[in-house]
Amino acid sequence: MDFDRRDILLSAAAALVAGSSGAARAATGRPFGYAIVGLGQYGLKTIIPQFANCAHSRLAAVVSGDPAKAARVAAEHGLPASAIYSYETFDTIRNNPDVDIVYVCLPNSMHAEYTIRAARAGKHVMCEKPMAISVAECEAMIAACKTAKRKLMIGYRCHFEATNLEAIRLASSGAIGKLRYVRSEHGFVMRDPSLWRLKRALSGGGSLMDIGIYALQASRYLTGEEPVAVYARESTDRSDPRFTEVEDMIDFTLEFPSGVMAGCYSMYSANQNRVLVMGDKGRVELEPATRYAGNRMWTGRDGREQEVTPPATPHKTQFAGQLDHLVQCVRTGNEPIVSGEEGLRDMRIIEAIYRSAREGRRIQLGAKA
Amino acid sequence: MDFDRRDILLSAAAALVAGSSGAARAATGRPFGYAIVGLGQYGLKTIIPQFANCAHSRLAAVVSGDPAKAARVAAEHGLPASAIYSYETFDTIRNNPDVDIVYVCLPNSMHAEYTIRAARAGKHVMCEKPMAISVAECEAMIAACKTAKRKLMIGYRCHFEATNLEAIRLASSGAIGKLRYVRSEHGFVMRDPSLWRLKRALSGGGSLMDIGIYALQASRYLTGEEPVAVYARESTDRSDPRFTEVEDMIDFTLEFPSGVMAGCYSMYSANQNRVLVMGDKGRVELEPATRYAGNRMWTGRDGREQEVTPPATPHKTQFAGQLDHLVQCVRTGNEPIVSGEEGLRDMRIIEAIYRSAREGRRIQLGAKA
Known part of the structure; x- marks a missing residue:
């Protein structure tokens, strides 16, 4: 299921x-x-x-x-x-x-x-x-x-993007064995302190709401599972004029029922866009993973040596x-x-991530999540 | 300091x-x-x-x-x-x-x-x-x-290994800007269930004691900081004959005083040997990072494009x-x-990692750690 x-x-x-x-x-x-x-x-x-x-x-x-x-x-x-x-x-x-x-x-x-x-x-x-x-x-x-x-x-x-679709296919095909963990880092250097994304009333939150949500999504669609618990820590320099209202970096760990773990970083202070799915027989790595264009992927046992060209999608672009x-x-x-139910699932986890970071403790996700 | x-x-x-x-x-x-x-x-x-x-x-x-x-x-x-x-x-x-x-x-x-x-x-x-x-x-x-x-x-x-020494130099030189996070994954597929490393009385623990300690070490020597808190989760299939006594996978997050985070994975069920140091201006990546020989490193802003040949050490090998x-x-x-004090520092953190995984909560590390 x-x-x-x-x-x-x-x-x-x-x-x-x-x-x-x-x-x-x-x-x-x-x-x-x-x-x-x-x-x-x-x-x-x-x-x-x-x-x-x-x-x-x-x-x-x-x-x-x-x-x-x-x-x-x-x-x-x-x-x-x-x-x-x-x-x-x-x-x-x-x-x-x-x-x-x-x-x-x-x-x-x-x-x-x-x-x-x-x-x-x-x-x-x-x-x-x-x-x-x-x-x-x-x-x-x-x-x-x-x-x-x-x-x-x-x-x-990304659910319509060739590289991500091929990664889902590889991860679920057994090609890399039993999945053990996912890592995803998503961030960019936010330069303009005046952007609405940095105003809590408009954005509802910082990098997690904007770019970190890709790491959360990837963890879910690559495993095909729903997390049962989350732990998160935030690291934000509040003296930085960009980050007076919202978080810069947030690190969250998701636990999935099968034993797969996902470790995700979200940030507005460094450029990273990558996803790794690790199985006991090999790995699939995407970098950049979720950009508008130019995403690339590799598969192999201990390195990125074999680049994969994903099959073309029937649509011209992911958009x-x-x-x-x-x-x-x-x-x-x-x-x-x-x-909308899919968006709601992410939002329940995002609320739990923020709560975990605020309270400094592991949050179990209910059956509804 | x-x-x-x-x-x-x-x-x-x-x-x-x-x-x-x-x-x-x-x-x-x-x-x-x-x-x-x-x-x-x-x-x-x-x-x-x-x-x-x-x-x-x-x-x-x-x-x-x-x-x-x-x-x-x-x-x-x-x-x-x-x-x-x-x-x-x-x-x-x-x-x-x-x-x-x-x-x-x-x-x-x-x-x-x-x-x-x-x-x-x-x-x-x-x-x-x-x-x-x-x-x-x-x-x-x-x-x-x-x-x-x-x-x-x-x-x-690794403190005598050319690649790791160059990574320390780059991370501390400002070449990649202000450090934001470290990620390190260390693991290999343990095949023989009879090895002493899988017997708790001899090993004291599983992958963390053996291979995950490299990720812990790297997080510390690359940041030059001591962690103030740790959170860890374990994921072990106890029905696997290799893992009746010790852990397979353990994921731990370290918080450093500067705001740098380290996310580390340790495992006996997948082959990974890598370290990433991310700064707000770029990154340094090592893969393999801590092997006996053949370690490689890259630096750059969004990819691994620039491989770095570290300066030779005065000694012939790290050993x-x-x-x-x-x-x-x-x-x-x-x-x-x-x-010995350095080994003791790691062991204090390792005990806290195991305790965190056992109790499912963040553990603050004392001044002694």
Whole structure:
């Protein structure tokens, strides 16, 4: 049962492959329209250009607090004036039949509000990670989408990324024997102290909410298990102007039911992006592991000597796979492989990590987690 | 003050360099004679051949419970019959002026007894790691050598190994910025369930006592700091015939006063031998990190692209450096850079690691540690 989710991931990948040439083709039709909420770096520079790589998704609207920027982006992408929303007019998106899905690319503290408003407006929702800033918010988001009978998916793009999919396949195939531990280090040097990610009211937390969540995710999808306990320690220089409100480095250890351990580091003070899965017969290592592009992987017994070229995915990029997956779920009625429940699982663990670091003790994760 | 020990290591390395061509040459003379106690794999196959690489050390006697093996080894190395001891006749080594130093290469549980008996026989002592199987034994060993006015050194060969010395230099030089964390994984697949290392009465513990101690050592010598707290979790399949008495995998996290964290894995179920030191400007990585030979290192910002060739040491091998260092300490009256006190520091932390794993909680390390 522990391997259910990993199997689902692999099945989903297989279904995507099949979908490109087989049964799922029946479920195609006009591309679905996405409204991008938030024209910050991620929405504007990362997501919007990806519609060019999609088979089933297109840009249909933008939502921004900056009318000039919204008008410029709309013009660049051939959207009519009626496809431009402010946060004040956002709820009228219910009247726009071109918009099927709302993609929430806002600061973390606004994820819950805009997911719930989108669901109430009758739209399916893609919400960027972290899903929200508390378990309570995640639960409210899931409930709102359920009430509105709309799909909710979290922007966990690595589930559509070739290197990570191949790592999951290798780890679950027995190729490296019985799994013993996972290590993952995710961090970058945060330079600008003024960024919203460093303001607790907007971010809900520091490096863990932003980049460390990739290490947590990787530990879970590579083992296919849910952790039963966590221990965490924080190391933050509070005299550093970047870290007056949120944590810099947090180190957490997850215990899995099979005996696998995961040791994860998250930080805003060093550049690291790597994942190691160690089995009793060998290892799989990814570095960089979870970047937008250029991820690489190796497998072997005592070194990185053998680089692995993962099989191509049916989608052009991980982003296109992510965007199109939600469309296909809406069409088929399936749950997204990274649903709101998946975001909630991470948030329960994140709350436990913060609590462990605060209280200096091991926290057992309940059956619900 | 935290960096004292690291500075001492570097000074010792510098002194060795100077010693090869300068002032310390005055302290030379006839090579000192070592008695090897224990003709197991390590004493026989690893240490004895290393005397050929030494400038100041030679094989002078062997101590074994196997008379035929002892006679064969003595013959191979041109030792007279009077240089062969059994465990019963060991104490008469006091009457052998050819023996200056006793090197204890026995199972861990016998380190204390033979170190104390050697000191009482008037010999200086090199004791293999781990120093013993308890803090109390370590303290008794130190006291015995102090009473006998004999030197006591622990066989921490990595302090004489070129790659590790260069890593210490890089980490302390500022080359990778402010240190943030150390990761070290040390393990190998233990195959033979009958080995003494898997019998608690002889080993005192499992992988941590044997191979994980390298990760602990590396965390300390690379940061130059002493940990203030530790948390550990064990993961052992007790139904595995190898692990009925001792642990397989143990994961421990060390907190250092500067805010540096160290995450270490020790195991008998996977082959790993690596060390990473991460600073806010880059990293130093070693793999393999602490092997007898063939260690390699890389430095860089986001990858291993730049391999580093460490400067040559004045000694031919790490083992020769270790063996000759104790001779030089005896000649000059200096304390070994890896004295009994250093072995005791590790043992205090090891006891805390085991206690943390047993009790499932963070253990603060006292001022004494």
